[in-house]
Amino acid sequence: MPGRKSDLFFIYLLVSTLLIGLMFVHAGVREHLDMPLLQERAEIVRVLGLSDLCLFTEARYTRHPSLADLGTPFQDHPMALEHFPSGALVPVPPHLKQRTRN
């Protein structure tokens, strides 16, 4: 019987599942196409000797989190509080926590 609700339901499920499949295909193709670009970025990192991603430029401890130390966010003045928004998004690097425990 054409136009049955169950037919429409199955068509909807089929289309959505196909789209999810396409999503994986698209991701795979883009991953393959972007590989030279990622290699170019890795090469720039190697040539320039960079250590961090340029995600937050507002504070030095969030611009280069891997090079920061525990005091950096609080060193503006005595009793200074860390106040940059990105400070709330960047955790203490694991190697600093380890060193503190040692």
Add this chain to the structure above:
Amino acid sequence: MSAIEKQRHIIDFMLASLWRRKGKNLSLVVVYTFVIFLLASVMFFAHAIKKEAALILRDAPEIMVQRLVAGRQGFIPESYIDSIQRIKGVQSVTPRLWGYYYDGQSGANYTLMVNADLKDRPGEIIIGKGVTLRRATTEDKIITRKNDSIPFKTYDGSYLMLQVKGVLPAASELVTSDLVLVSEQDFRKIFSVSKDHATDLVLEVRNDKELSTIAAKITQLYPDTRPILRNEILRTYDAVFDWRAGVIIVILAGAFFAFIILAWDKATGLNAEEKREIGILKAIGWETSDILLMKFWEGAAVSLSAFLMGILSAYLHIFFTASALFAPVLKGWSVLYPDFKLTPFISAYEIAILFFLTVIPYTVATIVPSWRSATIDPDSVMRT
């Protein structure tokens, strides 16, 4: 009647039943989709950027040596190089000069770095894509191009005009957006750094396995130094994105719990109309198993629709709109922010986990109360 035909009839009935309460059910699907969209967006973003960071930073310096002065990073004397070079396993030690510069005109912070290509070319700079927009924040929307000059205020108060000789490729924005490559002479002039000091030292090591031994020897030799290993950089970025995904989920936790309560209430508590419907179905000859099957399809239809739409919209959000909804949170006060599109690294495993945490509980929660109603005498159900 074949088994398939029976299922189709049950689904026909279930869809008609859902449509009778369309306002309530559609709003549930919309909220459910939105919740899955948010969870999947966080998951896609964190996974893709972690993978990208690991790929890009795999060739970051093997060991960087900083010097700490009164708890802060200070300039390291170049005299340290010789003794570090003599440590067994160290292949080369290169002094690195870099620092932060605040540009009063744009209000942006740049990372100034000395580049060997500009060794005998004072007065010239190579800039990142973000720095070309330094005047685009004003009303004029001027883009800084090749051969334009940028004034840099030196630490003695004078100005140094440096000419742009190149712009780093836009594709590398994720690592170079705020970068200004300068010659050593200009760097030392801007920051008044003496000739025998560098910002830090970069080491190349023969054998990766010796990294931590060499780091220990350096701190033994110079207790005022702090070596940072490449794997520590990579672990930092893993932690950054795990944490960030965690922070977003904590912020959204209130909304998630509100939804869970709504969905639980909708799925587990049958209202009088639904109970009467079950009673009538049983009275006209439906088996308890048929009712459970109908309720299973009902739960599956709602949760599966929400799941599929949520995942697809999250994928579009992260990989086609460059995480438009998350951007304001990520940018913070940064004037320069890389406009980068992530490569869609997606994990089928994580999607499967999301499926089992959202679709299965809802579907099961729909069946249980129906089973309770379906096993009671139809007469008493219809009278309530």
